[in-house]
Amino acid sequence: MKRFIETIKNIFKIEELRKRILYTLGILLIYRLGSFVVLPGIDPSQLDNLKRQTAEGVLGLLDMFSGGAFSNASIFALGIMPYISASIVIQLLGIAVPYFQRLQKEGESGRKKINQITRYLTVVILLIQAPGYLTNLHMQLPESAFILTGSRFTISSMFILTAGTIFVMWLGEKITDKGIGNGISLIIMVGIIARLPFAFGSEFATRLNGAGGLVLVLVELIFLLVVIGASIALVQGTRRIPVQYAKRIVGNKQYGGVRQYIPLKINAAGVMPIIFAQALMFIPTIIVGYTNASSGFASAFTRYTSFWYNVLFFTLNIIFTYFYTAIIINPVQMADDMKKNGGFIPGVKPGKKTAEFIDVVMSRITLPGSIFLGIIAILPAFTVLLGINSQFAQFFGGTSLLILVGVVLDTLQQIESHLLMRHYEGFTKSGHIKGRTGSAASM
Numbered sequence: 001m002k003r004f005i006e007t008i009k010n011i012f013k014i015e016e017l018r019k020r021i022l023y024t025l026g027i028l029l030i031y032r033l034g035s036f037v038v039l040p041g042i043d044p045s046q047l048d049n050l051k052r053q054t055a056e057g058v059l060g061l062l063d064m065f066s067g068g069a070f071s072n073a074s075i076f077a078l079g080i081m082p083y084i085s086a087s088i089v090i091q092l093l094g095i096a097v098p099y100f101q102r103l104q105k106e107g108e109s110g111r112k113k114i115n116q117i118t119r120y121l122t123v124v125i126l127l128i129q130a131p132g133y134l135t136n137l138h139m140q141l142p143e144s145a146f147i148l149t150g151s152r153f154t155i156s157s158m159f160i161l162t163a164g165t166i167f168v169m170w171l172g173e174k175i176t177d178k179g180i181g182n183g184i185s186l187i188i189m190v191g192i193i194a195r196l197p198f199a200f201g202s203e204f205a206t207r208l209n210g211a212g213g214l215v216l217v218l219v220e221l222i223f224l225l226v227v228i229g230a231s232i233a234l235v236q237g238t239r240r241i242p243v244q245y246a247k248r249i250v251g252n253k254q255y256g257g258v259r260q261y262i263p264l265k266i267n268a269a270g271v272m273p274i275i276f277a278q279a280l281m282f283i284p285t286i287i288v289g290y291t292n293a294s295s296g297f298a299s300a301f302t303r304y305t306s307f308w309y310n311v312l313f314f315t316l317n318i319i320f321t322y323f324y325t326a327i328i329i330n331p332v333q334m335a336d337d338m339k340k341n342g343g344f345i346p347g348v349k350p351g352k353k354t355a356e357f358i359d360v361v362m363s364r365i366t367l368p369g370s371i372f373l374g375i376i377a378i379l380p381a382f383t384v385l386l387g388i389n390s391q392f393a394q395f396f397g398g399t400s401l402l403i404l405v406g407v408v409l410d411t412l413q414q415i416e417s418h419l420l421m422r423h424y425e426g427f428t429k430s431g432h433i434k435g436r437t438g439s440a441a442s443m
Contacts, residue, residue, distance in 0.1 A: 067191030
């Protein structure tokens with residue numbers, strides 16, 4: 001505890017770090033205030049049906065990601081998920097389309113072009129999702145709730161919802177540039193944390209009125225801590241490949257060997273697979289909202305406790321884990337860098353054989369990591385079946401928990417990097433917090 005307090009004092013001694021943290025908190029405060037600004041033309045006192053609809057199911061998850069903006073009929077109601085969906089499409093195009101492959105190799109200029117295309121695609125997705133959201137509003141709210149009606153309300157609300165998400169996207173970019181941590185991830189995390197007190201309060205009230213009482217609440221909290229520990233292990237876990245660096249000793253004509261290691265993550269993709277998978281799982285909800293189909297195969301994907309929803313969600317997590325790992329880790333590039341620096345893996349020829357060896361090892365250690373990620377992702381469905389309140393159950397799974405763990409570790413990692421650069425002690429004795437991007441590496 002003493003070390004933690006001393007670290008907090010050191011953080012505020014560094015002017016740049018202090019400004020970055022305060023700037024980040026200010027931006028997040030703007031985002032939270034915006035989530036309570038109701039769309040013009042809607043009576044905020046008549047949103048009870050919408051709040052009941054988002055109390056559980058996939059819409060409940062969407063409301064959690066938006067920090068309650070969805071159920072508040074807010075200008076930020078669509079949240080940041082359209083941007084995540086656009087990013088998925090662009091990254092998939094980067095594998096299949098030569099034009100995007102060239103952009104990825106052009107460095108900073110290519111990255112700027114990709115970001116610009118992603119923004120344009122986000123606007124297109126928003127113009128598709130906004131009418132679906134407004135249709136749902138008309139279905140859930142009484143006619144008296146709409147002060148404005150007809151095309152005037154629809155057109156103005158479409159533009160406001162689109163501008164709201166673009167503004168949230170801009171806030172995230174500002175945090176990344178001038179604040180601390182990854183802006184988009186922090187915005188998602190803040191939305192999740194904002195729903196935690198309500199979920200815990202609901203579960204606590206349910207247990208007090210039912211059998212078991214405080215004992216069951218205690219058991220649930222212990223179980224939650226176990227899952228948090230497993231999530232941290234999944235984010236931080238590494239396997240080391242030994243690398244021999246040959247070193248010539250001048251004058252003695254002797255060769256010595258310095259052994260170092262390549263740290264390969266069990267889950268190198270971090271929380272991105274679960275964010276990507278969850279973004280795709282919202283698509284059936286939009287389709288069902290347009291068709292107003294309350295039953296049938298498609299409607300099964302609007303309930304996160306249904307069998308087919310969890311099968312698809314589990315499979316998508318495995319696919320995206322491999323997909324994102326392939327983007328982050330390039331075995332050919334790693335093998336070339338090792339060869340240029342005079343390094344080699346003992347027993348493996350440099351060059352192509354080294355790349356193949358790293359690829360095989362990475363594929364093998366990613367499999368258990370992806371399966372574990374998939375299990376944690378679908379854990380809320382099992383906790384609901386055990387009788388836990390659906391709102392609180394969402395915090396037992398990767399949909400929220402892994403995002404919280406990953407984002408917190410990454411943010412602490414950046415703060416610790418600032419401290420160590422100025423010769424202050426970090427949060428840990430070793431001075432190394434492992435985030436999604438590796439041990440002690442900055443984002």
